[in-house]
Amino acid sequence: MIIVRQVKLDLLEGEEKLALKLRHKLHLDKDEKFSYKIEHRSLDLRKKAHYSYSLIVEIKNEQRFLHLKDVELYKPFKLELKPQQYPFRPIIIGYGPSGIFANYLLVKAGFKPIVFERGSRILNRVKAVEHFLKTGELNEESNVQFGEGGAGTFSDAKLTTRIKDPLISFITEVLIAYGAPCEIRYEHHPHIGTDKIRTVIQNLTDDMMQKGSSFHFDERVSDLLIKDHQIKGVITAKGTYQSPVVILACGHSSEDIYELLYKKGVYLENKALAVGFRVEHPQELIDRLQYKDNYAFLKEIPSEYFLRAKTSLNKGVFSFCMCPGGEIVNASFKKDRVLTNGMSYYKRDSQLANSAILVQIDTSDYGEALFAPLDYIKALEKKAYDITRSNKALAQNIKDYLKKEVHPLIFNSSYRLGTKLYDLNAFFDAPINKALHEALHHFDKLLPGFIDKGIIVGPETRSSAPLRIKRDQSRQSVNTKGLYPIGEGAGYGGGIMSCALDGLHTAFKIIEISS
Ligand SMILES: Cc1cc2nc3c(=O)[nH]c(=O)nc-3n(C[C@H](O)[C@H](O)[C@H](O)COP(=O)(O)OP(=O)(O)OC[C@H]3O[C@@H](n4cnc5c(N)ncnc54)[C@H](O)[C@@H]3O)c2cc1C
Known part of the structure; x- marks a missing residue:
């Protein structure tokens, strides 16, 4: 098989034209037989807008094409694992993307892992989240971050990552096999949507149960058994479970686990992070700005943006986790905190675009102590709650934030728990506000109207x-x-795909060490 890149289609050309374009690119006679499938598709809006495809082609004597531009041999990733029997059952704490894929591979290798997840299975979790969004009554164990599927379940389920790894296609195929839409196989910015990823995860869990993995939902690991620097097992409210292998896949908001690890002497170090807010705009504005003259052809595809700014205080500001046609959600897991994030349904049809705008922070903002960055973000989340005395989010028009004024919002946010008008200049420290102000002015130059x-x-x-x-x-x-x-x-992943990869690579290591 060969892969042929840069096969281009105009916006008005249908995919039935690909075979013809391929024939032309490979200089084939009109009778020569071949088959192809799409490996990748991206929309290129530079100069004359077009779609660019990479196609995997099966054709005789493929060596003869290798001298051509944009053509390479294609070697698909093949998982070669011979299932074995092992004398122990690994324990996995946390069933988000990293835990899910570690479990998946271990099961394939013949292990029968025991999974502990503090939150509920998806159906009950969805009920808990819907109840929270209607009433403001939060279930601290089962919410937007905790439960079957982890933090990515109430998300846009974007699968983008900057990592290059042959296992990405493996993960994609697993997701498709359990019900994800097939186009994630080749789209440049694949996404599944919160509605579809829920089904995928439930199917996957059911199959893993059938294949020998045991699941303990609604069961939080509260202690670790460690003796002579070797893990021996875990403790929950329901019992003690022994194993020489424990995978800790708890996500970034399991604060009790960090405290437990510290108490137990497991080595931790702190790291830089980023804080800020979500911005929300009419999706149509973003589409018109992004698609320009091609808006009429492309308006059915909610567009995205990725923005970055260097600022005078040497603090980078960037857009993060943009959710086209999405909804801003309260991602809290504690009753007295407010924090936002974003999600979208598969169709991305809410008519509003949201994205986090974040400033990098470091020890100059939060100090040197081990838990200082965690304490810093906890204090911000608590402060937001104390201001609203509820689960409402703080809100302000972008133009008012820049002028340090407060006026009614120019439109209603998608955030379902309500908003409280507040001058966010009084919320963040001065260097953070300065960086955000500078960045927003820069973003408005790139996308005029971003501020107003x-x-x-x-x-x-x-x-x-x-x-x-x-x-x-x-x-x-x-x-x-x-x-x-x-x-x-x-601290070894960020986003669904990179965490899933981390889970797989770790499972490979465990298989290698145990075989
Ligand atoms: C609202 C939202 C939207 C997002 N959107 C996207 C997106 O579109 N694309 C993207 O790539 N990323 C997105 N992310 C980020 C992504 O979800 C995370 O990067 C990813 O889920 C992290 O995977 P993980 O396996 O490391 O941990 P998590 O997904 O956080 O899973 C950890 C799990 O461990 C469980 N757990 C914690 N402590 C214990 C314990 N003591 N005992 C038992 N279980 C425990 C938790 O309940 C949780 O289910 C989003 C995140 C949120 C919150």
Whole structure:
């Protein structure tokens, strides 16, 4: 098989034209037989807008094409695992993307892992979240961040990552096999949507149960058994479970786990993070700005943006986790905190675009102590709650934030728990406001109207982990053998795809060490 890149279609050309374009690109006679499938598709809006495809082609004597521009041999990733029997059952704490994919691979290898998840299965979790969004009554164990599927379940389920790894296609195929839309196989910015990812995860869990993995939902791990720097098992309110291998996949908001690890002497270090707020705009504004003259052809596809700014205080500001046609959600897991995030349904049809706008912060903002970054974001979340005395988010028009004024919002936010008008200049420290002001002016130059036609809803504090659970080459904690910290909470992933990859790579290591 070969892969042929840069096969281009105009916006008005249908995909039935691909075969013809391919024939032309490979200089084939009109009778020569071949088959192809789409490996990747991206929309290129530079100069004359077009779609650019990479196609995997099956054709005889493929070597003869390798001298051509944009053509390479294609080697698909093949998982070669011979299932074996093992004398122990690994324990996995946390069933978000990293835990899910670690479990998936271990099951394939013949293990029968035991999974503990503090939150509920999806159906009950959805009920808990809907109840929260209607009444403001939060279930601290089962919410937007905790429960089957982890933090990415109430999300846009974007699968974008900057990591290049052959296992990405493996993960994509697993998601498709359990019900994800097929186009995630090739779209440049694939997304599944909160509605569809819920089904995918339920199907996956059901299948893993059938194949020998046991699941303990609504069961929080409250203690770790560690003796002579070796993990021995875990403790929950329901019992003690022994295993020489414990995968810690708890996400970035399991604050009790960080405290427990510290108490137990597991090596932790703090890391830089970012804080800010969500901005929200009419989706149509973003589409018109992004698509320009091609708006009429492309308006059915809600557009995205990725923005970055350098600021005079040397604090980078960036847009993060943009949700086209989405909804701003309260991602809290504590009754007395307010924090925002974003999600979208598969169709991305809410008519509003939201994205976090975040400023990088470091020890100059929060100090040197180990738990200082965590304490810093906790204080912001608590402050927001204390201002509203409810689950309402703080909100302000972007133009008012820049003028330090407060006026009624220019439109209603998608945030369902209500908003409280507040001057966010009084919320963040001065250097953070300065960086955000500068960045917003820069973003308005790139996307005119960004300031005048947008609102702020916040705060957003949880884009990455405040601590790293440091591990060695074998992916075990540097000072606790058998303990495998993975994913976002361990400081080794950010986003669904990178955490899923981290789960897979760690599972490979465990299989290698145990075989
Ligand atoms: C609202 C929202 C939208 C997002 N949108 C996107 C997106 O579109 N695309 C993207 O790539 N990323 C998105 N993210 C980020 C993404 O979800 C995370 O990066 C990813 O889920 C992290 O995976 P993880 O496996 O490391 O941890 P998590 O997904 O956080 O899962 C950790 C799990 O561990 C469980 N747990 C914690 N402590 C314990 C304990 N003591 N005992 C038992 N269980 C425990 C938790 O309940 C949780 O289910 C979003 C996040 C949120 C909150």
